[in-house]
Amino acid sequence: MASAASRMPAALVALYRPGPMAANMHRDYADRKNGRQSVSYLHPDLEEVLGDTYGLMIYQESVMRVAQKIAGYDLAEADNLRKACGKKIRALIQAEREKFVAGCVATGYEKSLGTELFDIIEPFADYAFNKSHAYGYGFIAYQTAWLKAHYPVEYLASLLTSVKDNKDKTAVYLAECRSLGIEVLVPDVNRSLAEFSADFSDGEGTLGAQGDKPGAVTFGLAAVRNVGEGLVRLIVAEREAAGPFVDFYDFCQRVDPQVLNKRTLDSLIKAGGFDSLSHPRQGLCLAFEEIVDRTLERRREHDAGVVSLFASLETETVGQATGFGDTRIPVPDTEFDKGQRLACEKEMLGLYISDHPLMGLEGSLARMTDCTLAELRDVDQDPSGGGPTGPGGYGGEGQVRLVGGVVTELKRRYTKKGDLMATFVLEDLNASIEVFVFPKSMTDYGALLDDDAIVVLKGRVDLRDDRLKLVCMEVQRPELAVDGCADLRISLPLHRLTDRLVDGLKRLLREHPGDSPVFLHVGEKVLRLPPEFNVDSRRGLVGELRVLLGPNAIRT
Secondary structure: OHHHHHHHHHHHHHHOOHHHHHOOHHHHHHHHHOOOOOOOOOOHHHHHHHHHHOOOOOEHHHHHHHHHHHHOOOHHHHHHHHHHHHHOOHHHHHHHHHHHHHHHHHOOOOHHHHHHHHHHHHHHHHOOEOHHHHHHHHHHHHHHHHHHHHOHHHHHHHHHHHOOOOHHHHHHHHHHHHHOOOEEEOOOOOOOOOOOEEEOEOOOOOEOOOOOOOOEEEOOHHHOOOOOHHHHHHHHHHHHHHOOOOOHHHHHHHOOHHHHOHHHHHHHHHHOOOHHHOOOHHHHHHHHHHHHHHHHHHHHHHHHOOOOOOHHHOEEEOOEEEHHHOOOOOOOOOOOOHHHHHHHHHHHHOOOOOOOOOOOOHHHHHOOOOOOHHHHHHHHHOOOOOHHHOOOOOOOOOOEEEEEEEEEEEEEEEOOOOOEEEEEEEEOOOOEEEEEEOHHHHHHHHHHOOOOOEEEEEEEEEOHHHOOEEEEEEEEOOOOOOOOOOOEEEEEOHHHOOHHHHHHHHHHHHHOEEEEOEEEEEOOEEEEOOHHHOEOOOOOHHHHHHHHHOOOOEEO
């Protein structure tokens, strides 16, 4: 089962490594598999070794088997050859070359065959993948792809839990939820567990099968600042024992007094933990301390056997009190504005959840930049320098890039010379990057920097200290229009319009149907695509187009 399920994913894992890609094997493999290129071998005897990979050495084991078959190496010698190529020691590689070619001659093959094979092996083995790992990774890829296709809510909830301490990866997977139409809910005392969880309820405790309800991912209560797992267990235990909480008063009356820590409750309120109880966040922030004090006082009196003057007149039902004993503190009907609400949410959770300052503006912002923050951050994941993050790519050292996002964690300070500078974290829907603003740029653009401000920033990539940063060169505060019916304009040179690229473009546009017309700029000509290709440029379309077409394909 593992072999059949993971054969193709294993090949993809191995092919997308710098060694095979440098030899164009990733394209040759696809062309040979699909009959667009004939399968050929440098010698007929190689078919026995490379037949299952269409004549290509895509694994480290392929190199070793070729060395055994053609050059007469034993298994230990073949492994030493693999290691020699990986160590990049010129003298060691040259010694292996001479040994390999001599071995080919000794086993009856031409010297030219040995030379040609070693020319392929030497650069390939440096960054090749071994077959056992490729199959293991491939099988995991198959399993996770199956889970994502059939159980997307549960899969993403588990994935988010696995990266809960990494805010950058959490942001990426939250964006993936949004792109799939899966709602991500703020922490909720009536729905959340300690970790991220899949929720198919209707918000009132009624569970439905996955096929009946689209489902949502609920943020874990333990992720809220100042809320530990011990307190979450107490909240969940009470909820499971006596049912959902009706309102904030009911919550205070029922939970263990340990939960009624004012700092904990303040964090829960600002994170949205009581939104489902129909209390506005700002109003509850203003009233909760008095409610808690009154509740604790009455609970102490009850435990001590003290009966209040109006106790006999009280008629209490679940979640409410009536008569003369109704001494509830009213919760003011006031709410934070969007900026304040999101700022509090970010402070308590480390991320924007219920909304985002860029939500609906991402397409408009993307048209003013040349890459996303996620594309810049990929440089940390590619130590070989290959792909778009290598020299001349999105994230190469010293590259100047135009990026956009929200200013967070802004800190102003003075240098030893007394000059003002600043640091902040630039954040978009998928990633975040630290930015340094040195005195000269601070003088020119410092007035434009505020927490939660949306900016477009021109910066230089800095990879010193093995940490990706941007050094600010210019800042602007753009006027952004909410995405909707704004035109989407794509620019491509004529020579790039291959059948494969056009098919990929059509597929992407059809996957994001909407009302925005699409215009294709080819040289001096501008073509409006038929209405069937109108798109919704939100939910990641612009980013996907950049991956397919290149960073400069989207016109403003």
